[in-house]
Amino acid sequence: MICQDMMVEGVHFDLDYFSAFDLGYKSLAVNLSDIAAMGALPHFAQVSLALPKKLNESWLDDFYKGMTSLADDFHMQVAGGDLATSPDRLVVDVSVHGSCENPLTRKGAKPGDLLLCSGPLGLSFTGMTALQKKLAGFDTAKERHLRPKPRLDLVSHLQKHHTRIHALMDCSDGLVNDALLLRPAGGGFHLFAENLPLHTESQSLAVDLHINPQDIVLWGGEDYELLMAIHPEDYEYFPGWKMIGQFTEDPRVFVTHADHHEEIKEFKGWKHFSN
């Protein structure tokens, strides 16, 4: 299998706070996350860059250092690609080749299935906001935004229990938007408000900025944690995963609190509240 992801300066990253090393790291990480989301392992990567004149050779060296520092963790090679001139914006296109015995896909969730998540959500958005607003602290969140960790550490466990996994994906566009892609045909889902994986730094940001912390978890993107649909009886096989929702036959989408359901009717892009 091949995963390919293109990142454009000003759309996907901002060189004001992305070092060359971080960008090299992240441009590989987002592709490795796609590989992990199929229950696979990576073999090698290719990279093409449209490089503006403002970035010199030492910038390029650091970019490759960032890529290879992550590639080395998984004993994979950065094999080559192309280097083009750009009159203005940097564009990075990375592809990763991987393989696995039992590929896992986004299709297959059934009504009644639980929605599990492998880690906190909204943390990358928290970090990006802190970086944009030059807020001190928020170190974990900033690190998550600049150098997300692809969850390849979970792959061997996923492969061991692949028959129990109905659907799997990585959470890159925000929890609600991604769960929409994972839901059964014609169905919807409930998200359990009390279980939403909110990090303390996201909570702090919400307080500082007077926004709803729940929104950060629901709509913040780029965390690259995994989302999974399984039969409720199989939950015991996935310790460490958070049970954050349940798929339904009903096509509507709710956030379920202890005492009420809150229907989500407007589906927003992951950047909807970043301005």
Place this chain on the structure above:
Amino acid sequence: MICQDMMVEGVHFDLDYFSAFDLGYKSLAVNLSDIAAMGALPHFAQVSLALPKKLNESWLDDFYKGMTSLADDFHMQVAGGDLATSPDRLVVDVSVHGSCENPLTRKGAKPGDLLLCSGPLGLSFTGMTALQKKLAGFDTAKERHLRPKPRLDLVSHLQKHHTRIHALMDCSDGLVNDALLLRPAGGGFHLFAENLPLHTESQSLAVDLHINPQDIVLWGGEDYELLMAIHPEDYEYFPGWKMIGQFTEDPRVFVTHADHHEEIKEFKGWKHFSN
């Protein structure tokens, strides 16, 4: 093997005269030319686009039609890739996966080897100039610039005679610049002025613009014909190829006329006389 080539609007192409179809065609063609230049055949392609808002869905459809029309000629698939948003410029990154039994490389030319070429050179530059200056006619040249033909038709013959081929590459940056890459270590080459593969349309352009037609052949790029180094005794095995030069121990580069040698001392980029 994998070939990857990134094309940036305003650097590698101009949407004023590139239709969506032509650009889809060409972005695959330049990669197929790299595959042919190794004596290989293609299996499938991946494409990433950074797409500005000015280009709509119908533009994208036509782009893929252009790609697949060429892909179909070689029974290969366009497998997927990524679609990103660009705030302004279009960026196209295509990779092609291919294979062969006996890969041919750029290294291996020896002093005394002949330099052969598979077709006319400078024609793409002629077409680009005619398009930029909105000149009528020059139809073959315009076609060559917009839809270059990768020389995959030569691959089976190249494979048959692979032991006779000392070095091979595709001519994309202009004859002189590419022959520099092909020359033996420490060596140079002579180009035979009378044999240079000048097309009548390039001749016409030179007359119209009061420029030296030889310059168009020497420096015009993007023809995607093949250049090859072979032992002089093996010339008979490559009918249809033009014998345009010879590699030397002497590191200098000459254009050899019937009555004199003209040394090339200044090595120019392929766009040196396009402004």
